[in-house]
Amino acid sequence: AQSVTQLGSHVSVSEGALVLLRCNYSSSVPPYLFWYVQYPNQGLQLLLKYTSAATLVKGINGFEAEFKKSETSFHLTKPSAHMSDAAEYFCAVKINNAGNMLTFGGGTRLMVKP
């Protein structure tokens, strides 16, 4: 069965600093992986997705993630944090052979200090 672990329920960075949000997955088959962002009182917005094409995936708002099979990781990064990046971030893996069903990680709340 597929599963996702997000290390660190809270991450705090200074404005302009590197953002690194960690996601590790387990899957018996090549996975499809996603990062979603959720602002307060909003739904989930897709940031980026890995679907077995390029291992470095670029998303919206300057975020990118790299699929590393050897490390079973799909960490999310952004070179320079902006105040508007403060939100909850969820990593998810598609449950194979089940349409587009997803398993979510526990989420990481990103705080950006001025």
Place this chain on the structure above:
Amino acid sequence: DAMVIQNPRYQVTQFGKPVTLSCSQTLNHNVMYWYQQKSSQAPKLLFHYYDKDFNNEADTPDNFQSRRPNTSFCFLDIRSPGLGDAAMYLCATSGRTGTSVGQFFGPGTRLTVL
């Protein structure tokens, strides 16, 4: 723009008073999902429709029901809301397997139970 719409955005109900939440989509997706999300937690899948086929998660309480009268609309009925049902309710859609990957979320309905 194609989108997922949820109404109302905020709903207040009384303990035990039935409530219905609404979701509509203009994406023409055949799969629709309902999630419950409590504070600082990942979304929890309640059920989903694959076309008209209803799929209930094993641990979804009987208090939660759903209707999908057509492709565009899906409703979540909470027959007798308890204080523990206060949460954000998220609707999501996805296309047929192989045509698109991932789920598209609405903005959510925040339910308060008094």
